[in-house]
Amino acid sequence: MNSALKYIAHYPAPLQEQVVGLIEKQQLAPHLARKYPARHQIQTDKALYEYASALKKDYLRNAPPLAKVQYDGKLNTVQHALGLNTQIARVQGNKLKSKNEIRIATLFRTTAPEFLRMIVVHELAHLKVKAHDKAFYQLCQHMEPHYLQYEFDLRLHLIALELGLVDGEARG
Structure with a gap:
């Protein structure tokens, strides 16, 4: 269980203890299911874009345009990446052209709409601000x-997934 708690390692100890209590009482998955019962319908890369x-x-009207937004099955929590925002630069003649791409981990295909929104907002924010400051x-x-609450609850969801408390279809 300790390895699953890596997702909340930087949170205060009392909060971590509350999460451990929920896990021990087998209440983490039911708690998340009650809080986030809905699933979004954004299933294709086109719909995600x-x-x-x-x-x-x-x-972000003044932010650079998006060339591509898609689900990516290669992204996973082992890499600590739930989404990626990349800027691809290409030389065209004497100019340097860049394209912004966002890739979202496939696990978000079947999760709560709040979690998808949180990760998309996170990646869009990187168009303007690169650092997590x-x-x-x-x-x-x-x-x-509600970004911070959704981020925390998503971390709880990742713990539940890793511990096998919910299936890979991301129920919470």
Whole structure:
């Protein structure tokens, strides 16, 4: 179980102890299922691109355009990457052209809409702010006021997945 707690290792000890208590009482998965009962319908890369583009249009009009947004089965929590924001630079003539791409871990295909929104907001925020600093998290919270709660609950979901408390279809 200790390895699964890596997702909340930087949180205060009393909070970690609460999570351990939920796990020991077999209440973590039911807690998450009650809190996040719905599943989103964004199943294709095209739908994911449209979803991310709409959020970008609403909150980041001056950010660079998105060339691609897609689910990526190669991303996983072992790499500590649930999403990636990459900027691909290519030389065209005497100019350097760049494209922004966002890749979202496939596990988000079957998860709560709040978790998908949180990860997309996170990756979109990287279009403006590269580092995970105060400005970055302020931007995330501007785009999604419940960002920090969703991020924490997603970490709990990852613990539940790793411990086999929910199936790989991401029930919580």
